[in-house]
Amino acid sequence: MEDTGVRWRSLVGLSAVWVPTRLLLLLLVFKVFVFPGPDVTGDVSVIYHGWYETLRGGTFPLDDVTWQYPPAAALAILSPALLPFLGYAEAFFVLAxxxxxxxxxxxxxxxxxxxxxxxxxxxxxxxxxxxxPTVYARYDLMVTAVAVAALLAGARRPRVLGALAAFGAMLKVWPAMLLVGVVRRRAWVAAAVTAAVLAAAFTLAMPGAFAFLTFQRDRGTEVESLGALVFHVARQFGWEGEVRLNYGSVEFLGPHVSTVSTAALTLTGMAFGWLLVWRLLAVRFLPHTAADAAFVAVLLFTVTSRVISPQYLVWLVGLAAVCLGFRAGTMHRPAVLVLLACLVTTLEFPLWFAHVVASDGLGVTLLFVRNGLLVLATVLAARELWRSTARPDVVEPVRPVTRSEPADTPATAR
Known part of the structure; x- marks a missing residue:
């Protein structure tokens, strides 16, 4: 009875926070209230809606370099058709x-x-x-819902985890990293089969399903990324490049940009090399290890990426929520840092994005703080993952065998 009372109070408390905060988000994206800064809903009402019309014609937006998503993203773009009694943007916000x-x-x-x-x-x-309001004006929240469902199902239904991870990867690539800490072969087989079936289906049904790979390859260094800090500082000393809308995001163009972009790709390769080493050396896989490993992998991907768009943070919030859903989880400090980074992200976009584009003192400071929080969260999360799984000194010590226990029973088994 006491547990029921505690759960009921927790549910009431969650509802008391969720309802007003989400109502405020809806009022912002419906423009009942206007949030300062650039209009974040334009991606839905203009870009997504334009893609929607093209996709309805049975093809991907092959002539639009801003289409940089895997083929299943078409399902998210087309989803407002489920609510035909609303306009496209309004239906999208409700689905979010x-x-x-x-x-x-x-x-x-x-x-x-x-x-x-x-x-x-x-x-x-x-x-x-x-x-x-950015969080409701991008389809990343829908992808995060798929990723959260995959991790929560994984403990009991590894095939469901694999299938959902593959489906999520076909929506926006990064959910493929949910499999980094998964040891059950059934999950990997389900992921491979699901990915193969979806890839074949989209390739046969609609031309240009994987054209996005070329568009992604040609991207530069986005102004909010970690590498962009090099040019924000360089502009204070006369760097001759420029800031321009390119491939759907505001990027730096000019001398040495390609070098920094290549360095970012190299860091991403090194990060995933570290994940491979961790996986080879890991000796303990606890119930929360798969979620922790996914959190670390996505953090590594985010901080080393050439682009850190504000909506990327919702991925990290979802994965952090899954990690902290385990009582024995170890990701408390990285999760807090991610939440702080979310707050600073809203300050730099959309609130003071003009200062970021101008590389003035306020804009550069906000980026140093936000990206610094993400880097610190990544380091701490990776350290906790390594300590809880790969380091031998955290394995339970073998205690002496007593007369009441069989001599051949390992202490770890007991």
Missing amino acids: LLADLAVLAMLVFTGTRPGRSPRGAWVWVAGVPLLG
Whole structure:
């Protein structure tokens, strides 16, 4: 009875925060209230809507270099058709709200199981509104819902984890990293089969399903990325490059940009090399290891990427929520740093994005703080993952065998 009372109070508390914060987000994207800075809803009402019309014609936007997404992203762009009684943008915002609610429901439900905690639900409820209206004006929230569902299903249904991870990767690539810490072969087989079936289906059904790979290859250094700090500082000393809208984002163009972009790709390769070494040396795979490894992998991908768009942070909030949903989880400090980074992200975009583009003192300071928080979160998360799985000194010591126990029973088995 006491546990039921605690759960009920937790649910009431979550609802008391979720309802008003999400109502505020809806009022912002519906422009009842105007959030300062650039209009973040333009991607939906203009770009997504344009893609929607093209996709309805049975082909991908092959002539649009801003289409840089895997083929299943078409499903997210076409999803507003499920609500034909609303305009395209309005339907998209409502579907984003429903995806947000679905993640909360999954975290609340799993948080009542043995060994689980409602902390994950609180991370989600608090983290999403920190990103401001941008979070409802991109389809990343829908992808995050798929990723959260995959990780939460993984403990009991590895095939579901694999299938959902593959589907998520066909939506926006990064959910493929959910498999980094998965040891069950059934999950990997399900992922391979699902990816193959989806790839074949989209290739046969619509031309240009994988044209996005070329567009992604040609991207430069986006102004909010870690590498961009080089040019923000260089502009103070007369760097002759420029800032321009390129490939769908605001990027630096000019001398040495290609060098920094190549360095970012090299760092990404090194980061995933570290993940490979970790996987080879890991000796303990606990119930929360798959979620922790996914969190670390996506953090590594984010901080070393040539682009750190504001909506990327919702990926990290979702994965952090899953990690903290385990009572024995070790990602508390990185999760807090991610939440702080979400708040600073909203300050730099959209609130003071003009200062970021201008590389003035305020803009550069905001980027140093936000990216610094992400780098620190990455280092701490990677350290915790290594300590909890790969280092021999954290394995339970073998205690002396007593007369009441068989001599051939390992202490770790007991």
